Amino acid sequence: MQHILPQGRCQWVNPTLKTENEEFDEDEEEEENEDPDEPQQEEGPPLLTMINQDSDVDGLPAWSAARSSDLIPAYSVAVLKSNTWPGACTFGFDKKFENVYIGFGHKYSSENYSPPPPPPVFEEYLTDLEVTEVPDPTVADEQALLAMQQEQLEREAEEAEMEDDEEDDD
Numbered sequence: 397m398q399h400i401l402p403q404g405r406c407q408w409v410n411p412t413l414k415t416e417n418e419e420f421d422e423d424e425e426e427e428e429n430e431d432p433d434e435p436q437q438e439e440g441p442p443l444l445t446m447i448n449q450d451s452d453v454d455g456l457p458a459w460s461a462a463r464s465s466d467l468i469p470a471y472s473v474a475v476l477k478s479n480t481w482p483g484a485c486t487f488g489f490d491k492k493f494e495n496v497y498i499g500f501g502h503k504y505s506s507e508n509y510s511p512p513p514p515p516p517v518f519e520e521y522l523t524d525l526e527v528t529e530v531p532d533p534t535v536a537d538e539q540a541l542l543a544m545q546q547e548q549l550e551r552e553a554e555e556a557e558m559e560d561d562e563e564d565d566d
Contacts, residue, residue, distance in 0.1 A: 399440025408438050453479045454506045480504055 401408055412434060450458030456479045464473040464487075478484035483499020533541070 401438040401440055403438055410435065410437075447476070450480070453504050 400406060403409070447459045452458060458478065458480050460477045460479060462475045462477070463469065464475060466472070473487050473489045476486045480503055481497070481499060482504050484495070484497045486493060486495050488494070
């Protein structure tokens with residue numbers, strides 16, 4: 397298992413060294429370049445160090461330890477959770493262990509972004525006297541309503557004709 401260096405690689409690469417292609421292309425620039433400061437080689441932490449040597453996270457230890465069960469301690473699984481990398485977990489029983497990481501790839505920060513809470517839930521729609529539920533009309537009721545509307549239209553038409561006739565007589 398390797399450590400990711402601050403350079404973003406697992407193996408350190410000197411960025412000031414030139415490849416063969418760059419040497420042929422940049423012969424003229426060699427005169428201008430003096431001996432630049434050599435960067436120091438980056439090294440990660442040694443493998444298999446003790447967990448008490450890990451740095452604390454905002455006053456918390458780097459790891460939180462727990463047992464899977466307190467009922468039968470002889471058969472319980474030891475669980476270690478990383479406080480530095482939320483989602484990193486190690487569990488072991490006897491001489492067997494596994495590492496699991498289910499996370500977002502971000503170190504813990506007490507200043508994490510937290511989205512604003514959603515707005516409060518709206519009240520239910522208040523019903524007025526104008527809005528009430530009524531049973532659907534039957535076919536006979538609809539036909540009776542249409543007949544009434546037709547009669548009313550005919551009466552209005554007759555009244556309009558009578559008014560027109562009266563106006564014509566004047």
